[in-house]
Amino acid sequence: KNQVEQSPQSLIILEGKNCTLQCNYTVSPFSNLRWYKQDTGRGPVSLTIMTFSENTKSNGRYTATLDADTKQSSLHITASQLSDSASYICVVRRGGATNKLIFGTGTLLAVQP
């Protein structure tokens, strides 16, 4: 079954600290993996897109990793800020003609002062 699972479900950290969010997927065939940030009441906004051949990709303080062999990805946030408080969603695009994005349930991150 094509699934995307994320952990932890929620996380609280202090401002300035680092954190790492995990994503495991069973989607096949695999096309690419994306990390989205969703602020409360807003639509998701893309942080990174990683294809099969990419192991690491950075976007500012966000660094995503992908291990296509173990079907795992992580999102590392460095020097967290209060504005990082949001839901972080791992999304895997299934290959083929349907162009379907399969969403994880997200990790809710709260950054406290």
Next chain:
Amino acid sequence: NAGVMQNPRHLVRRRGQEARLRCSPMKGHSHVYWYRQLPEEGLKFMVYLQKENIIDESGMPKERFSAEFPKEGPSILRIQQVVRGDSAAYFCASSPTLEGGTEAFFGQGTRLTVV
């Protein structure tokens, strides 16, 4: 270039009424996707459309729900005879091509409340 526009942002309907949700994709985008997000849950795929065609509707409930993306105008998600369980946030996304690395941009969503 305006982003993906969804309207209304908030919609309240009584049980049994119809709900129409609109999505205008980004300029130049001919691929539209609808997702539903129930409270405390992740986004779930509903339907994928190209202009005048439904490509994948495997996530659409079999009854009461329909979607279209006409040659002219916005994509419409229509829910007939709404029930309380339809209360959710409905998000629309658009992309320009089928290419794997192409970005999909999301709208701000329509929050449907059925009373």
